[in-house]
Amino acid sequence: MPRLNHERLWAPWRLGYIQGERPAPAKDLALPAGADPACFLCRGAADRADRENLVVYRGRFSLAILNRYPYNNGHVLVAPREHLPRLDQLSAETHAEMIETISKLVAAIERTMNAAGFNVGLNLGRAAGAGVPGHLHWHLVPRWSGDTNFMPVLGGVDVISQALDAAWELLSGEMARREPPREVP
Numbered sequence: 001m002p003r004l005n006h007e008r009l010w011a012p013w014r015l016g017y018i019q020g021e022r023p024a025p026a027k028d029l030a031l032p033a034g035a036d037p038a039c040f041l042c043r044g045a046a047d048r049a050d051r052e053n054l055v056v057y058r059g060r061f062s063l064a065i066l067n068r069y070p071y072n073n074g075h076v077l078v079a080p081r082e083h084l085p086r087l088d089q090l091s092a093e094t095h096a097e098m099i100e101t102i103s104k105l106v107a108a109i110e111r112t113m114n115a116a117g118f119n120v121g122l123n124l125g126r127a128a129g130a131g132v133p134g135h136l137h138w139h140l141v142p143r144w145s146g147d148t149n150f151m152p153v154l155g156g157v158d159v160i161s162q163a164l165d166a167a168w169e170l171l172s173g174e175m176a177r178r179e180p181p182r183e184v185p
Contacts, residue, residue, distance in 0.1 A: 035083045041065065041135045045081040054164060056171040061094040062101050064140075066164055066171070072141050073162045074109050074171065078102050079137035087124065087136065098138065105140055108174040115142035 035042040054066040123130040
């Protein structure tokens with residue numbers, strides 16, 4: 001039987017994800033009604049520490065946050081500011097803004113990271129793989145020619161070649177350059 005080529009990559013930052021750790025909020029936040037204090041998306045929406053929370057863009061009804069456990073460089077989550085689990089609970093304004101935000105991020109990532117394509121996906125409910133089933137969000141995963149499958153099961157090593165802080169700097173700056181920040185509630 002042939003041996004699979006297997007390499008190891010030291011990635012200690014993933015241990016929190018594997019163990020299901022949820023970082024405690026560093027400060028008391030004034031969360032809106034219906035928000036979940038244990039939800040990192042709700043905390044990111046309420047907290048203005050964008051770099052700390054990896055928020056690269058804030059809209060009136062939505063926000064975009066870098067994934068702390070990315071599948072690929074520049075993996076972004078686009079979520080409503082409200083803690084909602086279902087698509088049919090989104091207002092038309094929120095839904096439209098989220099799709100517009102995804103489009104803006106695609107253009108920003110193409111310009112700054114030279115992505116050749118994207119996977120855009122939404123997991124609705126725990127059975128569908130939603131890691132945060134109470135707060136729906138789209139995954140925007142940049143792709144390059146020659147990279148591997150979206151979520152490989154078998155294979156060599158996937159390398160995330162950019163630190164989250166560097167990706168935040170790049171994307172938040174590009175989004176602000178394209179559309180100056182606006183006052184949001």
